Amino acid sequence: MRPPSPGTPRHHDSFLSRNGDVLRLATIAVLIFAVMGLLRPQLFLTGTNFSSMAFQFPEFAILSLAMMLAMLTGGIDLSIIAVMNLSAILGGMFLASTGLEPALAIPITIAIMLATGLVCGAINGFLMSRIDIPPILATLGTSQVFLGTGIVLTGGAAVHGFPDAFAAIGTARIVGIPLPLVVFAAIALVVAFALGRTTYGFGLYMFGTNARAARFAGLDTPRLMMTTYMASATLAAVAGVIIMARVNSIRADFGASYLLLTILVAVLGGVNPYGGYGKVLGVVLAVVSLQFISSGLNMLRFSNFTREFVWGALLLLVMILSSGPVTHAMQRLRRRRSRHERSPE
Numbered sequence: 001m002r003p004p005s006p007g008t009p010r011h012h013d014s015f016l017s018r019n020g021d022v023l024r025l026a027t028i029a030v031l032i033f034a035v036m037g038l039l040r041p042q043l044f045l046t047g048t049n050f051s052s053m054a055f056q057f058p059e060f061a062i063l064s065l066a067m068m069l070a071m072l073t074g075g076i077d078l079s080i081i082a083v084m085n086l087s088a089i090l091g092g093m094f095l096a097s098t099g100l101e102p103a104l105a106i107p108i109t110i111a112i113m114l115a116t117g118l119v120c121g122a123i124n125g126f127l128m129s130r131i132d133i134p135p136i137l138a139t140l141g142t143s144q145v146f147l148g149t150g151i152v153l154t155g156g157a158a159v160h161g162f163p164d165a166f167a168a169i170g171t172a173r174i175v176g177i178p179l180p181l182v183v184f185a186a187i188a189l190v191v192a193f194a195l196g197r198t199t200y201g202f203g204l205y206m207f208g209t210n211a212r213a214a215r216f217a218g219l220d221t222p223r224l225m226m227t228t229y230m231a232s233a234t235l236a237a238v239a240g241v242i243i244m245a246r247v248n249s250i251r252a253d254f255g256a257s258y259l260l261l262t263i264l265v266a267v268l269g270g271v272n273p274y275g276g277y278g279k280v281l282g283v284v285l286a287v288v289s290l291q292f293i294s295s296g297l298n299m300l301r302f303s304n305f306t307r308e309f310v311w312g313a314l315l316l317l318v319m320i321l322s323s324g325p326v327t328h329a330m331q332r333l334r335r336r337r338s339r340h341e342r343s344p345e
Contacts, residue, residue, distance in 0.1 A: 022270070022285065025268075025269065026285055028289055029289045032289050032293055033292050036293075036295070036299075039296065040296065040299040043299045044296060044299055053292075053295055054177075054178045054180075054181045055171070055178045057184075057287055057288070058178075058180035058184035059239045059242045059243050060255075060265070060287070061283075062239040062242070063084065063235070063236060063239045063261075064261070064265040064266055064283050064287055065188065065191050065235055065280065066239070067265070068283050069204075070139075070229065070232050071271050071273060071275065072205065072228075072271065072277075073135070073204065073224075074211065074276070075128065075139075075225075076136055076273075077139050077233075078136065079120065079143035079146060079233070080233065080235075080259070080262065081255050081256065081258055083116070083117055083146055083240075084239050084243070085150050085240065086149055087112075087114070087117050087236070088237075088241070089150045089250055089252060090116050091113035091116070092109075092159035092160075093154075095162050095163070096160065096161040102166065106169075110241055117230075117233040117234040118230055118237075120146060120233045121229045121232060122230055124142055124229040125228070125229040127141075128229065129223075130222060147253070151252045153252075158250065159249060159251075162244070162248055166244075167245055168245070169241065170244075170246030170247070170248075171245070183242065187235065188280050188284060191280050192280040204228060206219060206276075207219060207224055207275070208275025243255065257311075260311050260315070263315065264290065264311055264315045264318070265290060266278070266286075267315060267318050268286040268314070268315075269282035269284075269286035269287075270282035290311075
């Protein structure tokens with residue numbers, strides 16, 4: 001047998017095996033950046049473009065983290081866009097009509113929006129954990145309920161007329177860094193800590209890997225489902241705050257294309273659609289990659305319909321590459337290569 005190379009640390013292979021998905025995503029992000037930079041350097045490689053991207057992607061990045069939490073359970077949350085819009089509508093209606101000073105009205109508005117997200121998430125969690133409705137059906141139904149409620153409240157019109165102090169949430173900078181980006185970074189760190197360093201995160205991964213074994217191990221699965229979907233909906237409400245502030249208005253049907261994007265980001269970021277595996281860093285890299293693609297397509301003057309086609313095709317491609325037959329074929333190839341490397345010369 002060939003001895004291991006003395007110059008290679010033993011932990012090198014284990015590091016690659018633990019972080020292979022992240023390294024591949026980082027490579028993809030760099031390649032996409034390089035291609036877009038070569039195609040439109042005078043537009044893509046500018047401070048204005050980078051600033052624009054930094055203000056744009058935090059909202060659907062937060063939504064992607066919300067989708068990630070739901071998918072880690074082996075489920076999905078199709079209601080996050082409707083929750084985002086309903087929470088923004090309720091908060092926006094209060095903010096546009098209140099006579100309170102902005103210093104008091106804005107915190108109350110944000111509290112209303114977060115409370116709306118919690119209630120919507122509790123409804124989703126109750127339907128799944130107590131009535132045992134499959135996640136895809138439960139959240140599909142509640143998304144229509146939340147959407148319909150928003151349309152009834154607004155009559156289909158946009159809610160606007162917010163004070164300038166609220167709009168600053170979506171346009172302000174902290175030490176030159178866009179505030180929405182700071183909010184996203186803080187949320188990503190909190191979610192990463194919760195998943196990797198707490199009993200909640202351990203239980204969530206266990207439940208997503210094998211729900212029956214998690215129940216036999218004594219895990220309170222109904223409470224876990226309730227907590228997870230409440231957290232997912234609350235993150236959607238946070239995204240609603242950022243979008244409402246950035247656009248300075250809100251509609252019941254705003255951001256319809258974001259749902260496909262959040263699923264694509266989660267899957268591209270390495271989240272297992274069947275539950276039990278996924279990393280926040282992978283989702284972050286997937287968000288950055290898709291933002292590079294989106295900005296590049298805009299600069300290449302592709303239509304919105306073309307972008308929808310690209311997102312759908314990319315999602316199908318990622319699912320095919322991560323499917324059972326392809327995965328097994330890759331594993332057999334790696335095993336064959338490993339046996340060949342260990343064979344005597």
